[in-house]
Amino acid sequence: MNTITTTALLEQLSWRYATKQFDAARKIPGEIWAAIERALVLTPSSFGLQPWKFVVVSDPAVKKSLVASSWNQSQPADCSHHVVFAARRSLDEVEIDRFLDSIVAARGGARADLAGYRGMMAGFAAKAAKEGWAKEWAIRQVYIALGNFMTSCAVLGVDACPMEGILPDQYDRILGLEGTDFTTVVACAAGYRAADDKYAKLPKVRYAAADVIQHV
């Protein structure tokens, strides 16, 4: 166990904000970025299926080209690493078997022991396909990753700006996701705030705890 104090957690969650202006000259150090990527990989998901792809854009030209697909917001260009969160478009038994293979690889044991788990996931996938919510299910999981990412950045002292206002079709084309199993959902720019970002100084706006938390 290597826990942190409640003070550290809350100070960092209060310190973070949706960064409007990044310092384009500051890059996230390699050791910090490697940990953030590892945190992304460790994100929990439904059944453990990890129906996502994280595209980490650090190439300056590509970052710049994403600005026009982000309602001309400057964060993709000025941040250090621009992460595009993509969701799996559909879930089939091929993917379920790939996941089960990864369980056996990590834990040993026989594939036959996972027959019950396989049946449950296959039934879930068939229902999702029939009712048309497989992609939305994957998108929800991607948002867990987004939440984990923003909190992980915050505790490590890295600034971030979640960006839902992007054009997924254009992102898919630029990043080569067209025709693949994954499609762009949301992005999050990461890096360091510019010294003159006036939004950094504004008090955080949140509803009172009594308005959003109900005790039973």
Next chain:
Amino acid sequence: MNTITTTALLEQLSWRYATKQFDAARKIPGEIWAAIERALVLTPSSFGLQPWKFVVVSDPAVKKSLVASSWNQSQPADCSHHVVFAARRSLDEVEIDRFLDSIVAARGGARADLAGYRGMMAGFAAKAAKEGWAKEWAIRQVYIALGNFMTSCAVLGVDACPMEGILPDQYDRILGLEGTDFTTVVACAAGYRAADDKYAKLPKVRYAAADVIQHV
């Protein structure tokens, strides 16, 4: 700044797992739980609109009654605090104005200065209502909160088990959410793992970084 080390973050994200068996005798200390609730309140959201309600269930009888609505999984009964993540069913201008009032309360200034922001959110809400995705938008935000919650619990050394396999209608009825602006989406039990939970000892299963992270 009160940052933590990459080692602490990754150790805690590796330590966590979807807890199957909680130690029913162990409760989360008040100071820790207060911080977790504060972390929930601080969750980032689209436009900052916080379209959610978090129902914290600690009453033993209610916790027990939720087991039958959770496919008879024991976590709601045995955990310390069972958190139900509920999403706002729709988004209207009344809610947008309430949010704008909270901005003025936190930051001062005149409501008139926020006219542009109001127009953007009102246009968004109208589009969401017309196209029928207001609730799904809110649900995605709730999943950010779920991700933040699980990571916050992990770094504080609190175990958690996300539960999508619940019956939202039954949860809504038990928790009194029927007929309100909010509806149950997902739950997450929090507390401490039982010493004999065999799942705690299993190696974590995740795809290799090369399979889920693409560098551009």
